[in-house]
Amino acid sequence: MATPLVTTRTSKGKQDPAPRGNSMNLVFHEIREMIVRGKLSPGTWIIEADLADRLGYSRTPVRGALHWLQREGYVMASGNGTKSRMTVAPLTKEDAQELYSIIGHIEGLGARLTAQLAPAKRNKLIRRLTELNEGLFDLAKARRRDPNRIFDLDMSFHSEIMEASAGPRLLELHKSTQPQAERYWRLYASAILDELGTSVEEHNEIIRAISNGEPDAAEKGIQLNWENGAERLSRVIDTIGERGSW
Amino acid sequence: MATPLVTTRTSKGKQDPAPRGNSMNLVFHEIREMIVRGKLSPGTWIIEADLADRLGYSRTPVRGALHWLQREGYVMASGNGTKSRMTVAPLTKEDAQELYSIIGHIEGLGARLTAQLAPAKRNKLIRRLTELNEGLFDLAKARRRDPNRIFDLDMSFHSEIMEASAGPRLLELHKSTQPQAERYWRLYASAILDELGTSVEEHNEIIRAISNGEPDAAEKGIQLNWENGAERLSRVIDTIGERGSW
DNA sequence: TCTCTTTTTATTGTATACAAACGTGAATCC
DNA sequence: GGATTCACGTTTGTATACAATAAAAAGAGA
Structure with a gap:
């Protein structure tokens, strides 16, 4: 009854996390x-x-x-x-513009739904969003700003809105689309950080719209946030130049 | 440009064009x-x-x-x-609603862009759209209606709008999302056909908006078309029942 | 007869072997 | 000397073999 106590999973490097399964x-x-x-x-x-x-x-x-x-x-x-x-896939200005526009519309739909939620749920969300945005606000004023932290907060802000009301399909779409913006983020983070304050204000408008239950305004607000994001990004790309789009 | 759509390949046999490659x-x-x-x-x-x-x-x-x-x-x-x-994947009313809503927003973005195209391009598109929609109109009045033909026309109508102005990303997204509506279409086609006239009218409004270069109206128009489509579909599902959503 | 354990089976995840296709370079022929 | 052809190497697409595991079935003990 040689019970193999430890299944020596040879080689394959990754022995700890979860090599079994997929x-x-x-x-x-x-x-x-x-x-x-x-x-x-x-x-x-x-x-x-x-x-x-x-x-x-x-x-x-x-x-x-x-x-x-x-x-x-x-x-x-x-x-x-x-x-x-x-x-x-290369990173180009056109692609960024299109990508941001798409995300803006996807999240726009989510924001619209969220703004129509029952007040109780909405209030809970609002508290969370305010908290996140205040975190961003603080970081915007800070001297030494950690890009990772900022990115996480910003991403959480948007994800939170989606998860509050989006169905499985929309959520899936969002989850597969948003990370692609991260590529642009990381590449140009240093330059984008300067305009963080503007983004915080845009977020405030979004919070306001959701809080007041105004679907149209919420949708527009998020779309604007991404549109302006693309705008900011474009300016940076223009000055720094497209990296790796040969 | 003809849309190949269905190439009824039943035999994976040997004589077919490209068993080689992928x-x-x-x-x-x-x-x-x-x-x-x-x-x-x-x-x-x-x-x-x-x-x-x-x-x-x-x-x-x-x-x-x-x-x-x-x-x-x-x-x-x-x-x-x-x-x-x-x-x-099962077909449920909720899923249909979400799916249609997403497509509506994706195409909404496309329609918005299309409405901002240069007049020359727009006019060419308008002619094509009008032609397609008239085809639908005729079919709507005909006695014996061929679901396949109707579906092709309707799908072409929407695809044409996207291809006129959408970038590669948006186009890809659309191409991968729209076919999923086909499942619902085919399942409930017989019942949907009755309301074809309404859809034709909605299409006319879309054409008008694009023709006049009104992005907001174009986007709203397409969104409405899909929203109402989901509405019509829902009614049919309610009466016929969800098929295969066990 | 019921339950717990053991064996068998069905099905997926992974590795590897093989073949086809495209690019490349060298050698030969004019 | 230039062009053409042929052979080879690199890389992907496909098939198959193998391992692992969860579910099911069978068997044994009470």
Whole structure:
């Protein structure tokens, strides 16, 4: 009765988190992180085998993850048909504009729904949003600003609005779209931080609209926030230049 | 530009144009077609091996296609983590409502952009839209109405608006979202047809708004069209009952 | 007969092997 | 010397084999 006390899960590097089950998800997140943090710069040719080696998995989950990433817009299939090669999606001003516009509309729909929630739920949300926005406000005035913290707060602000009222489909859409804005964020964070105050004010207007139960205003408010975000980003890109859009 | 839409491929045989290259795409379309046409009814347990056998491919492309279909909402991964089982996504009234609302907003953004196009381009589009809508009008009055034809016309109408001005991201989003409405369409087509006239009128308003270059009105118009569509659909579901949402 | 344990089975996740396709470079022929 | 062809290497697409696991079935003990 040789009960294998410890199933020695050899090699594969990652012994701690959850190698059992689906490692494709892990690979997906790892690669996405690489792309978002810029370790895989835009335009890079992706070769499955290399990535697989580097991550310590086989090609199969890497391949799956890549398809996933493609569907979410992180990588592009260049050659069509027989010999499709994948590259990391480039970051361009046009793309940023379109992306932000889309997110604005998705969240706009969420904000609209949220503004129609029952007052009780709305109040609870409002408290949370105010709290988050005050955090942003404080950071905006602070001398040493931590981009990560700011990003987290801002992202939470928007996610909170969505989670309050969006259905599964809309939520899924949002969850798959928003992280892509993170790429632009990180790349140009330093320059965007200066205009944090403006964003805080826009947030206040959103809070007001939701609080008063004005769907139209809430939708418009969030759309404006993203529109202006794109605007700010565009200015920065113009001065710094597009990075890695060769 | 003709929309190929349905290429009734029943035999995966040898003589078909491109078994070479990516058969995953073929499998994807085949399975999606099965789901959309109801050959795989909602709630069905999907087993990769069976599907692979039935389609004459190996599990690998089937697996890839299934992940794709999952991302697009046709199938759901039920069991989480280790043993995720896939089922055909059910059709429910709530889902329809959410889906239609999302499409309405996506297309709303497209319509807004389209309404801001240069007059020359706009006029060309307007002619095409009018033509399509007149086709619908004729069909609405006809005695024997072909659901397929109606669906194609309606879908073309909406796609045309998007393709006129949407960027790659928005277009991709639309292309992956709209087909899901087809499931509801086909399931309840017979009952929806009666209200075709109303939809034609809504289309006319959209055309008017685009023609006059009124972004707000165009966006609202399309949103209304989808909202009312969901409304009509809901009524039908209420009387016929949800099919396969067990 | 009921319940607890053990074995079997069904099905997915992962790794690997193989084949096709495209690009590249060298060698040969005119 | 230039062009053409052929062979090879790199990389993806596909098939299959293997491992792991959850569910089901069978069996044993009370």
